Amino acid sequence: MVIGRAKQHHYEVRVRWTGNTGEGTGSYRGYERSHDVAAAGKPTIPGSADSAFRGDPSRWNPEELLVAALSQCQMLSYLAVAAASEVVVVDYADTATAEMVTHPDGSGEFTSATLRPAVTVASPDMVETARGLHDRARELCFVARSLDFPVHHEPTVRAAG
Structure with a gap:
């Protein structure tokens, strides 16, 4: 298997918090952990925290x-x-x-x-x-x-x- 020469690779993703319920992070229980993970030209991944950490179990953690x-x-x-x-x-x-x-x-x-x-x-x-x-x-x-x-x-x- 030919591997080639060393190369530097760069990856960029954007994570945007979507869980502000109106008061930001005023309290630990007062905000959602929902967020979106995005990269150019790809479908957005709906993210959250694990449900053990108050996250939405229907989203990827x-x-x-x-x-x-x-x-x-x-x-x-x-x-x-x-x-x-x-x-x-x-x-x-x-x-x-x-x-x-x-x-x-x-x-x-x-x-x-x-x-x-x-x-x-x-x-x-x-x-x-x-x-x-x-x-x-x-x-x-x-x-x-x-x-x-x-x-x-x-x-x-x-x-x-």
Whole structure:
């Protein structure tokens, strides 16, 4: 797989709070956590806090978005190394989970995440190679490499048919 030379990339998103109920943040219970996450040319994502923190459970929260980004990154890295290794992936689905702790002072952090990708390849002779590609994808995933907590992998691979 040809990687190329080092490059700097820039990403820009806009987050706008939409939860002012008329009194701003005059009290902790007096405002909504609703907000919009937007980027040029993309659909807006309705966001809020986790319902545990007075958020709207029908909207995406930052914790879910972090886990989604991790899962997406791993999948895209895996598909790239599969293509480079001539492993034909015909289906990929992941159920990703993560654990977070909060502290009495209001701070908190993620302590671990687990990805459980279920991969289907085109033929039985690709299964073993496909299993081994998960480690390489983990090494390449930009998001996982940027996190300060362990990311565990519990992949399954099967042949189509």
